[in-house]
Amino acid sequence: MTDTPSSSRFAFAGVAFAFLATMLGTTLPTPLYPLYREAFGFSQLTITVIFAAYAVGVIGALLLTGRWSDQLGRRPLLLAGLAASAASDLLFLAGDGLTWLIVARVVSGVSAGIFTGTATVAVIELAPEARKRQATLLATAVNMGGLGLGPVCAGLLGEYAPGPLLLPYGAHLGLLLLGVLAVLRAPETVTRAARPDLRWQRPSVPPAVRGLFLPAATAGFAGFAVLGFFTATAPAFMKGVLGQDNLALIGLVAGVVFFASTLGQWLQERLPQAWRLPLGCAVVVLGALLVGAGIARASLAVFLAGALVAGFGQGVGFRAGLGAVATASPADQRGAVTSTFFVIAYVALSIPVVGIGLVSRLVGLAPTGVGFSVLVALLSAAALVSLWRRRPATAAG
Template sequence: MSEIPIPGRRRSFSFAIIATMLLMVAASAPSPFYPQFAEQLGLLPVATTLIFAVYAFTMLAALLLTGVLSDVVGRRPVITVGSVLLAVSLVMFWQSGGLTMLLVARALQGVAAGLLLPALSAMVVDFAPPKHAEAASLWNTIAAMTGLGIGAITAAIVLDLTVNPAGAVFGSLAIVFLLIAALVWATPETSRSARLRVTGTTLRLAVPAYLRRALMVAVPAIIAGWATNGLFLALGSSVVKSEFGATTHAGQSIAIPIFAVSGIIASVLLHRRSARVVSVYGTSALGIGTALSLGALALHSLPAYLITVAVVGTGFGTAFMGVLKTLMPRVDPTERAAVMAVIYTVSYLAFGVPTIVAGLLVPIITLQGAMIGVGVVIVVLCLVATVKRVRIRDRSRTDPHGPVPHENVQAVPAKSNGVIR
């Protein structure tokens, strides 16, 4: 990376951040449409959550099969293919008129995201300023949270104001991702590893052995955060509509940008603190905010609910940033996409499963009851994550020459072939 001129590095860093943000815009833009789909197609709650969750599970499959691919063939080819597939899926979403086409479009979108997320996240790390190691984790978090908020609220406003909202939202995004597929070739290539580990046709996700314990400590925080994220995107609009009587799409979707903006603010304020401080704050705020939000639901108080959503948002943003701050500075450049793929594999498994469970529970115990049930699980996970992280001290240092082993973990060379099995 040292041979890349600073202007080229900065342009590529900005490109990777913007592309990551737009990917999350595409992920959250369908959320305000879900209540409309349910009314127009006569869908049960589980069908609505299935439309949402199929994205998570096809993305999970893509992460498992191709998450390491950009470490092998380079970032640019993977980003190009993923962007074209995403554009196709958005056109299908725009043109779909039934549940089957919606599921196919959402599934293809998940495959595209499974290609794009590890490659773009690794690209942010590749081009981050060398003297500011925290920049990559901060901007990966900001890009994701910004995209989630912009996608949801913009789509909601378009739904309220236009006669063809699907064309305006999904058609425009399709054009944007065709541009990304072309523009990525103006950035330098940063990764083309000679190591191609293949089992049959499956590229295996490699995690350095010295990183495994740190990753396992982070897993409860990842699950709690992304389960919360999934519930907001899949059911957030329905909760505000059914529990608080919001009538406009913008009003129904208001919790999502509040969730995202509060996460961004907290991430900016805390990004210079240690990974341990950021992680502990994140899981604590996520757990406390979730518990308070359940109380606000029980009281049917929209202002109280939105305040608790802001607390939850600060927790999600910083909990995920804490995970990235803990893990990514230690990873060799040739293994970055693989490690990001493992992180996102855990994330999107948590993103999808609780949402489907909640959808199945709604007809039995109501929407409020389902949110309470899943919320209690999230609070418990946050407690476990906070206790685990408090007990482990950071002993990392900024080291441009290689990864730093985690406390009590035997260090191995950075190019270890440890494999998640």
């Protein structure tokens, strides 16, 4: 039976919705962290450890299941990711202490790790012919849009609805159910291998790509460190430094960095290719310094401006860096190089925020936040200098 245009559009939209719903769930706890601190007496360090557990799940799933959808089919992996997302919600609903919350975040990370690769490819494959050229960007927008909507939705429900530690996860379970129904109705786009090869994806970077990979990965590390900062510790800085405890506002500030990233990824196509990654680095430098200035001056406006600018720069730099590295890699090693790039990105999402939790216990939140912002700016500047030094060699080649 041949798919009709309407059924093709429905399958594309359904899988995109499942992608958005799953990624939304991964950032749902962000504005709720202050409530967990009050309910369980957690320190800021404990909150950052809970958040960092997410990256453990993501990295593990990326390395273990990165090639599985090529072997088993897209639909089984999408359903597994939705199941992991639902399991995370149930763990949060039942959680009554640190262990439960850490396990919930690890499982949430597993759902993101499965969906990051599988759903991106599935959305591209299911895109109607009229949308094929924009399919990659649409998949990216769904990914980042979901990450941005998570804190916004949870902040609104946490501030203005009853059961702030229950209702967000219950509502998300409803979205996941719709996602399951959509995936079940979507056609499979690959043929299951007769003998599936389920070996883990070993990170590697071939020598010919390392000169470009290093500055691109450095820029990616800096950009994802910013995303981790706003997802894990923005609530603490909003309340402890800026004097803002409205959960809806906290969720909005945490969400705008992802919305700005989506905009940056979209607009980078309009820039000359050679300038995309350097410009992304330069904008992250500016954004990080604005974030630091907002913390130092206790200015919400400057802090928010920093989130917007840094998020935009992260979007430009991340898409440009990943695209350049993938293009420069040999075809038979492209998957491994891409996986390595994502592993570095998700390490950046977790390790720096744990450092913030540790250092803030010694010197306080404000000095720690300013120091973090300066370090991110220096990392991005180092990547920019490295890229600038490569230009003559690239031109000569």
